[in-house]
Amino acid sequence: MDAKLYAPFVSVFFEVLPQFGFNEVKRGELKLKDKLTTALGVTALIGLSKDVRGNVGYSMSLDTAQSVAGKMMGMPPVAEFDQMAQSAIAELANILTSSVVIAYEKQNLIVAISPPALITGENVTVMSQVNTLAIQIFTDAGLIEVNASLDAAASIS
Amino acid sequence: MGHDNYISHFTAAFKENIIAMTGLDCTPGEARPQTRTFASEGVAVLIGVTGTRPGIIILDTSREIARRLSELINQEEYSLEDEFVLYTVAEFANVVSGHAISLINDLHALHLDLTPPSIFVGDKLKITSTKIRPEVVEINTPIGKMSLTAGFERGM
Numbered sequence: 542m543d544a545k546l547y548a549p550f551v552s553v554f555f556e557v558l559p560q561f562g563f564n565e566v567k568r569g570e571l572k573l574k575d576k577l578t579t580a581l582g583v584t585a586l587i588g589l590s591k592d593v594r595g596n597v598g599y600s601m602s603l604d605t606a607q608s609v610a611g612k613m614m615g616m617p618p619v620a621e622f623d624q625m626a627q628s629a630i631a632e633l634a635n636i637l638t639s640s641v642v643i644a645y646e647k648q649n650l651i652v653a654i655s656p657p658a659l660i661t662g663e664n665v666t667v668m669s670q671v672n673t674l675a676i677q678i679f680t681d682a683g684l685i686e687v688n689a690s691l692d693a694a695a696s697i698s
Numbered sequence: 699m700g701h702d703n704y705i706s707h708f709t710a711a712f713k714e715n716i717i718a719m720t721g722l723d724c725t726p727g728e729a730r731p732q733t734r735t736f737a738s739e740g741v742a743v744l745i746g747v748t749g750t751r752p753g754i755i756i757l758d759t760s761r762e763i764a765r766r767l768s769e770l771i772n773q774e775e776y777s778l779e780d781e782f783v784l785y786t787v788a789e790f791a792n793v794v795s796g797h798a799i800s801l802i803n804d805l806h807a808l809h810l811d812l813t814p815p816s817i818f819v820g821d822k823l824k825i826t827s828t829k830i831r832p833e834v835v836e837i838n839t840p841i842g843k844m845s846l847t848a849g850f851e852r853g854m
Contacts, residue, residue, distance in 0.1 A: 586744060586816055587746070588744075588745070588746025588748070588812075588813025588814065588816070589746075589748075589813060590746070590748040590811040590812065590813045591748070591811065594813065594814055595813070595814060596746075596813060596814060596816045598816075624734070627735075627826050627828060628828045631826075631828040631829070632828075635829075653748035653749060653752075653811065654746070654748060654752070655746020655747055655748050655752055655753070655754060655813050656746070656752050656753065656754055656827065656828075656829040656830055656851060657827075657828065657829065658744055658746075658754050658756075658825055658826070658827055659825070659826040659827075659828065660742075660818055660823065660824070660825055660826075661822075661823075661824045661826070662738075662818075662820040662821060662822045662823035662824060663820060663821040663822050664820050664821050665818060665819070665820035665821075665823060666818070666819050666820060667816055667817070667818055668781070668784055668785075668788075668816070668817040668818075668819070669814065669815075669816050669817070671814070690814075690816075692814065
């Protein structure tokens with residue numbers, strides 16, 4: 542596993558979240574999983590292609606998603622996870638991943654990303670066929686778990 | 699989007715590949731706009747599209763139909779819990795999507811690429827696409843119904 546591929550997924554939180562009024566951003570545990578799984582109810586998923594191929598899921602509980610959506614809209618936590626709140630979470634995933642792409646460019650890696658898809662449900666398992674690094678990010682809106690499943694073999698060292 | 703008729707390439711690729719890989723024929727329905735949020739039947743394979751027209755492709759079916767499709771493709775028996783079933787369906791979706799994207803790139807002079815598949819299983823699974831307006835085709839096969847959703851951002 543190439544740490545240089547995963548490091549930007551942590552640093553972008555410290556760059557992006559304060560811009561939306563988050564006061565607290567702390568990295569928690571890193572965990573290597575043999576597949577991309579999450580027990581949290583809301584996941585925004587974005588795919589990556591070209592020099593780095595894979596998927597990244599930003600997972601959080603419904604309560605956290607409502608708090609994060611509120612912060613994105615400059616409001617208190619939203620009461621319902623409606624269309625507007627869903628768009629806010631998808632947009633945050635898009636902004637974070639776009640910032641990762643810019644960080645990759647500094648490593649001379651060209652990466653393209655897909656539009657975000659938002660997945661909600663109970664007992665959701667997300668599977669990818671390559672190893673996944675799970676990164677906990679603690680914020681004042683709650684825990685966001687980043688599950689990055691990247692094909693390091695395609696990277697340029 | 700509809701005027702591009704991209705979904706027809708996915709339907710054609712699905713039909714050609716399911717016949718080649720399982721011997722089953724299928725009857726695709728008419729393409730119609732997919733709702734912004736839709737409920738999965740239990741197993742959803744998502745594949746992203748990157749390039750000049752980014753998008754999302756989703757193959758959705760039930761766990762039972764996924765199991766039967768995998769048995770036909772691999773000529774082996776599986777239980778519903780067998781993870782290999784999910785990887786087989788993901789690979790089937792990948793083959794269909796790769797076939798369709800090649801056609802679209804050739805016909806429309808585009809440079810689209812695919813991201814690796816992600817497989818979602820769960821209860822009350824719902825998928826929302828916020829940046830695209832997808833179309834869906836329901837496909838009847840002798841082992842049950844599957845759906846294929848494809849949506850792209852508007853061209854520049």
